[in-house]
Amino acid sequence: MHRSPALDMPDVPKGQLPPHIELQRTRVLCNFDAPTHTENVQYSGAYSSMGVDNSLRMDQFCNNFRVEVIRLSEDDMEFDMIGIDPSIANAFRRILIAELPTMAIEKVLIANNTSIVQDEVLAHRLGLIPINADPRLFDDLSENDTPNEKNTIVFNLHVRCERGGPRLTVKSNELKWLPHGSEFPLATENTTSSSTSKPKTYTSFSCSQDSLPEFSDKSIGPKHPDIIIAKLGPGQEIELEAHAVKGMGKTHAKWSPVATAWYRMLPEVVLLQEIEDEKAEELVKKCPVNVFDIEDIAKGKKKATVARPRACTLCRECIRGDDWDKHVAIRRVKNHFIFTIESTGALPPEVLFNEAVKVLEDKCERVITELS
Amino acid sequence: MEHGSFSDHSKSTFSLSDEDHTLANSIRFTLNQDPRVAFCGYSIPHPSDARVNIRVQTTGDSAREVLKDACQDLMLMCQHVRSTFDKAVVDYKMSKPVKDMSIEK
């Protein structure tokens, strides 16, 4: 960098950051050896010597914050979140993965299992099957609660591979929803009260779930019908009941409502000087994901342009060797996040994000009430 | 839970149970952005203990009030994020059929 004695330095205008500091503040510089300026300047008084206020002003945040949806389908979405600090973007990501309630199979009552899949492995596999049920319609089942129609979903699975027949693949569509609750009688009840008309089962539903208005229009089941649970040989049989309850991803990944949720910072590719002719061709070839294009300029000359910076993976291939880092600069925008959510299917991704933000709000509220 | 001193309200450590980096890091951000804060930071004393300690030292105001304001700021930010996001989704859904049609034509 060019250095000049302090007394010869031009006056820095007050109230605005000099361009190189602004660059360091808003961009991660991806040099060929290592990224620099990766930190975020959070402290409100960081630039006070230059007359710049770095504190958070809500109106400023509200004016600058933007969301742009790039892609939205039934169970995945991609959107740009612009003008927010990574600490908060990361909070949303963490909540999406670990703190949104979801329904998953927690208890498996195995009546018969002669397959080669052991009971515990089978139960674990069942737990990981995404259940197509809105968790907001259910209550938490805490330790002393009895399982009822508000906190438990019961499935039954009974398959048998006949002798002499071909082998059988048991898929998730064999899980049949039991809206009336468990059908297995409680073991202890059999001996004491055989006279009662209705034997006690493992759940105590007061009414059938499909008579409740929230489930009447849509039956509950596994989200995907073709997940392989086990394979049965001739003569083998599985009979079980699976009880799904509400839980959170931080307890076990089966309760995570997202396959995954992640973000990346927006890549920015800048040509520091004109790159022409052979050099331009070379640059286009260097990039494995085709970030650059060639544009014809007058008199048969060609120059390189940055056509698709979003596709850049920051492999740094284009700044390797020779003097390439004098020609091309690769940066990341610190407050522009490309957020991707892949839902497992119980709730659409846009609802999940909305819920995640609500969770963070609730956390703040809890702290405020605790402090008051 | 607050651990501070009776005579000086400008410095305190707040111990929040059942919280982790998710909340603490966001609050650290909003605290740092508050000009009244001289120092703030957080730590998780033990990874298997669901608890964070947030340290707040101010230039004179009550640390408790400053932390409350930081939570309030974060909540307002969240509300704005939520409304902006919902609006963006609605806009996208509205524009989607139009876009699909123009591709067919």
Ligand code: SF4
């Ligand atoms: S860093 Fe890699 S992907 Fe990005 S522009 Fe350079 S060569 Fe292409």
